[in-house]
Amino acid sequence: MSATQTLSAADPHALGKVDARTWIAVAAGMLGAFMAVLDIQITNSSLKDILGSLSATQEEGSWISTAYLVAEIIVIPLTGLLTRVFGLRAYMMGTTALFLVFSTMCGMAWNLESMIVFRMLQGFTGGALIPMAMTLVMAKLPPSKRATGMAIFGLTATLAPAMGPTFGGYLSEIYGWPSIFYINWAPGILLMMGMAYGLDKEKAKLDQLFNADWLGIGFMAMGLGCLTIFLEEGNSKDWFDSLFIIAFATMAVIGILGWVITSNTRAQPFVNLGLYSHRNFLVATTLSAVMGMGLYGSSFLLPLFLGQIAGYSPMQIGEVIMWVGLPQLFIMPFVAKLSSKIDNRLLCSFGLLLFGGSCLMNAYMDATTGYDQLLWSQVLRALGQPFIMLTLSNFAMNGIGPKDMPSASSLFNMTRNLGGSIGIALLATALTKREQFHSARLGESITAFSSEVVQRLDVLTQSFINRGMDPGTxxxxxxxxxxxxxxxxxxxxxxxxxxxLVGWILLACIPILWLSDKVKSPSGGGGGAH
Known part of the structure; x- marks a missing residue:
C-alpha cells in the first residue's frame, strides 16, 4: 500500500466500521507512545541507585534524563520524513526494535558516559513512537472513530508522566534499577507483533532520504537540541552566569531561526512549519506547551515535595501519584462522547479550570501534608486532564489535510515535550529562588532577642543534654x-x-483558548468542525 493510500482513510467521507486488524495496529501504536513517554521520567525515582552504581554525582546524573529528552525532541519532527522513506509499518517496527536494544544497553551501562550515550540512542528511537501513535489515529480511523482513538492517545500523554516515577520506583525497589529498562521488552514485542499484523507492507522510498532538506534538519537538530540542554541544565549552572549556558542559548536561537528560514525557502520542507499560520493549530500547540508544563511540572514538584519534606519512599509517593491516573481510565470515554456533542472550547475550559484549581489546592501545603490531604487535588487533576488533552488534539487536527497530518502530529507533540522542559526549568528555578527568599524572610524573625526562639533553644538544648551530650554540643x-x-x-x-505559578498559568490560558474556532469531534454522521 502506498503512502497516499495509507492516508486515504483520513478522508472525511471514509466513514463506517473499523476492522479488528486496524484497531490492533492503533492499539500497538498507543502502547509505543505510552512506553516512550513513560521512559522520559522513569529514571527519576531510581536516579539515586543508578548514580551509586555508576559512581556519578547528582549534577552529572541530570544528563541521563537530558540526553533522552534532547534525542527525543530532535527525532519527533523527523517522523513524517522517515515514515515517507521507510513506510509506516517498517519504520515503527524498526525503531521499536532499536529502542529495545538500546533500553537493554542502558540496563547494562558500565559508567556514566555509556549510560548517557545509550539513553540518547534510546530517546532517538523511542521519540518517534509518540507522534506516530497520533498519526495512526488520523490515518487509519474514519472521522466517526477518531474521538475514541484520540481519547486513548490522550491517556498515553497524561498517564505516562504521572506513572513514570511511580513505576520506576516500584521496579527498582523490588528488582533493582536495570529492570526499569528491561521491562520495555514486554510492551515492545507486543507493539511489533501488532504492527506486523495490523499494517500492510509499503515500498521504501530511499530517494526521499537523499533528497531531504538536510540543511533544515541540521538547523532543527541544533536549535531544539541546544534549547533542551539550555532548559534542562540552566538552573544547576545559574543560567546566564555560565558561559556553557550562554553558548547553548546562542546556538538554540541560531538553529531555530535557521530552521524557520530554510523551511520557508524550500518547496518540500521535511516538516511543514506553515501549519502555525492556522489559528486553531497555533492555539492548540500553544496550549499543548502549557499542558506539557502542567503535566511534567506537577509530576516534578509533588514527588520532590513528598520525598524531601514528608520523607516518603518511592513506593509511598507512587500511592499518592496513582490518583492522577486511575480516574482518567474511567473519565476518558465519557469525555470522548461529550466531545462530539459539545463545543470543545467549553470542555477544554472546564479541564483547564479543574487542572488549574487542583494546582491551587496544592499551593497551601504544610510540612504535615501527605496522602490524605493530597488525595482530592490528585483526583481533581485526573478529572481535568482528559478534557484538555482530547480537545487540544481535536483543535490541532481540525482542517488539516491528509498530507500534513504527520507534520501536524509531530509539531503538536514536540511543543508538548518542549513545554514540559520549560515547565521543569521554570519550576526548578522558582523553587531555588523562592526557597532562598523565604529562608531569608524567616531568618529575619529568628533572632536571639526573640523570647520564643530563646525558649525553643533552651528546650532543644535540654533535650540533647538528656540524651547524653555535653552542653556545648x-x-x-x-x-x-x-x-x-x-x-x-x-x-x-x-x-x-x-x-x-502553574495553577495561574493554566487558568490564564482559558481566554487564549477562545481565540480558536468552534470545534466538535466528528460523530457518526459528519465532519469535524461545526
Whole structure:
C-alpha cells in the first residue's frame, strides 16, 4: 500500500466500521507512545541507585534524563520524513526494535558516559513512537472513530508522566534499577507483533532520504537540541552566569531561526512549519506547551515535595501519584462522547479550570501534608486532564489535510515535550529562588532577642543534654535543629509558590483558548468542525 493510500482513510467521507486488524495496529501504536513517554521520567525515582552504581554525582546524573529528552525532541519532527522513506509499518517496527536494544544497553551501562550515550540512542528511537501513535489515529480511523482513538492517545500523554516515577520506583525497589529498562521488552514485542499484523507492507522510498532538506534538519537538530540542554541544565549552572549556558542559548536561537528560514525557502520542507499560520493549530500547540508544563511540572514538584519534606519512599509517593491516573481510565470515554456533542472550547475550559484549581489546592501545603490531604487535588487533576488533552488534539487536527497530518502530529507533540522542559526549568528555578527568599524572610524573625526562639533553644538544648551530650554540643545541635526547621518551612513555601505559578498559568490560558474556532469531534454522521 502506498503512502497516499495509507492516508486515504483520513478522508472525511471514509466513514463506517473499523476492522479488528486496524484497531490492533492503533492499539500497538498507543502502547509505543505510552512506553516512550513513560521512559522520559522513569529514571527519576531510581536516579539515586543508578548514580551509586555508576559512581556519578547528582549534577552529572541530570544528563541521563537530558540526553533522552534532547534525542527525543530532535527525532519527533523527523517522523513524517522517515515514515515517507521507510513506510509506516517498517519504520515503527524498526525503531521499536532499536529502542529495545538500546533500553537493554542502558540496563547494562558500565559508567556514566555509556549510560548517557545509550539513553540518547534510546530517546532517538523511542521519540518517534509518540507522534506516530497520533498519526495512526488520523490515518487509519474514519472521522466517526477518531474521538475514541484520540481519547486513548490522550491517556498515553497524561498517564505516562504521572506513572513514570511511580513505576520506576516500584521496579527498582523490588528488582533493582536495570529492570526499569528491561521491562520495555514486554510492551515492545507486543507493539511489533501488532504492527506486523495490523499494517500492510509499503515500498521504501530511499530517494526521499537523499533528497531531504538536510540543511533544515541540521538547523532543527541544533536549535531544539541546544534549547533542551539550555532548559534542562540552566538552573544547576545559574543560567546566564555560565558561559556553557550562554553558548547553548546562542546556538538554540541560531538553529531555530535557521530552521524557520530554510523551511520557508524550500518547496518540500521535511516538516511543514506553515501549519502555525492556522489559528486553531497555533492555539492548540500553544496550549499543548502549557499542558506539557502542567503535566511534567506537577509530576516534578509533588514527588520532590513528598520525598524531601514528608520523607516518603518511592513506593509511598507512587500511592499518592496513582490518583492522577486511575480516574482518567474511567473519565476518558465519557469525555470522548461529550466531545462530539459539545463545543470543545467549553470542555477544554472546564479541564483547564479543574487542572488549574487542583494546582491551587496544592499551593497551601504544610510540612504535615501527605496522602490524605493530597488525595482530592490528585483526583481533581485526573478529572481535568482528559478534557484538555482530547480537545487540544481535536483543535490541532481540525482542517488539516491528509498530507500534513504527520507534520501536524509531530509539531503538536514536540511543543508538548518542549513545554514540559520549560515547565521543569521554570519550576526548578522558582523553587531555588523562592526557597532562598523565604529562608531569608524567616531568618529575619529568628533572632536571639526573640523570647520564643530563646525558649525553643533552651528546650532543644535540654533535650540533647538528656540524651547524653555535653552542653556545648547540645547548644550547637539545638541551633542546627532550628536552622533545619527554617529551611524546611522555606522549602514548603517554595513548593507552594511553584504550584501557585502553574495553577495561574493554566487558568490564564482559558481566554487564549477562545481565540480558536468552534470545534466538535466528528460523530457518526459528519465532519469535524461545526
Amino acid at each position: 547540645a547548644s550547637n545541635m539545638a541551633m542546627k535543629a532550628i536552622d533545619n526547621l527554617v529551611r524546611r518551612e522555606a522549602f514548603v513555601m517554595g513548593y507552594n509558590d511553584g504550584f501557585l
